Amino acid sequence: ASQVTSLPVSPAAFGAGTPLTETITFDLRPTYMMQYNVNVQREFYGTVMSFAYVGSRGVNFFGQGDLNTRIPQILPDGRSFFSGTEPFRNPNFSTIRSAVQGFSSNYNGLNLSANRRFNKGLQFQASYTFGKSLDNRSGNAGRQEYNNGQARIFDPFNRALDYGRSDFDVRNNFTANVSYELPFGKDLKGVAGAAISGWQVNSIVKIASGIPFTPLVDGDPDRDGSTDNAARPNLIGDPNTGPRTADQWYNLAAFAPPTLGFRGTAGRNIVSGPNFRTVDLSLNKSFTLTEKLNLQFRAEAFNILNRANFDLPSNSDDGSQVFSFSSPTFTPLPTAGRINSIVGNARELQLALKLIF
16 A cells, blocks of 8 residues: 655636646656576486576556545445545546556566477477566556556555556466478489478467456446546456357456445456467478578468467457446446457468578
């Protein structure tokens, strides 16, 4: 939790109407990142393997939100309650959208890799990362940095309520590539040998877990007087179960309308998006034209299996997922949980000639 004080400004300082303004923290503190890692490399029977722990911690990051909320009533159980009639922190302003510090991040990851080159023109490399990135702000301006981000602070005076998976958190990430020089035609001479020998086939495989996102609620269900800050529904189940289809990705029944006057209980970035899988394949051959001039022919197939890699659910212009309508009913939108686009490409085939000199 943190405290931000806004000093009242005389109405005489402004013209007609209630002004909206944007501010930045006056007393800036250094923003910094601490990084640490342990790496062990070892060769096992011709295969070079690497085991690494990688970690980091970020301090004093920036975040943005409307600080001019109503002053809540604090209930005996410690929760904040807004009746909607409390005074604003600075009644001479409407929205005071501020860039403030005090946000943090931490990352812990296990990196494994292996690579080997064989004598018969075969080589491979594979890497796997199991990591977890947590923060209460992944960028100063939310969805300007990440489409799945939460544009403003949930509660600028209790930033712990935003602590969760980073907008860019990918829990599992596997990449492998293999290259093999085809053994055909090495004993042939002349035109036949030049045409048949020297072909190389390559493949790249990428598999990754989905990034997280936050279902949001329009309007001002907590009645703190701000529609600029994010609002979230109540969590009553596991959102990561259910159809898992493009028409309904997450479990809508896991959410309920927020209780008027209270912050919604759903956390930030608790829903996991679709995973990503793709296989690329290429066939290439180089022709020697002169001592310093080579011509390379390439036949390439991207996403050769033509897998549809779904994007995150989105039903708003800024790319976010809005779970429900505005108050008073907060009825789930018909488009909640629906996926409308893919990431990456459908299968693509291309032929290319490259002149190397």
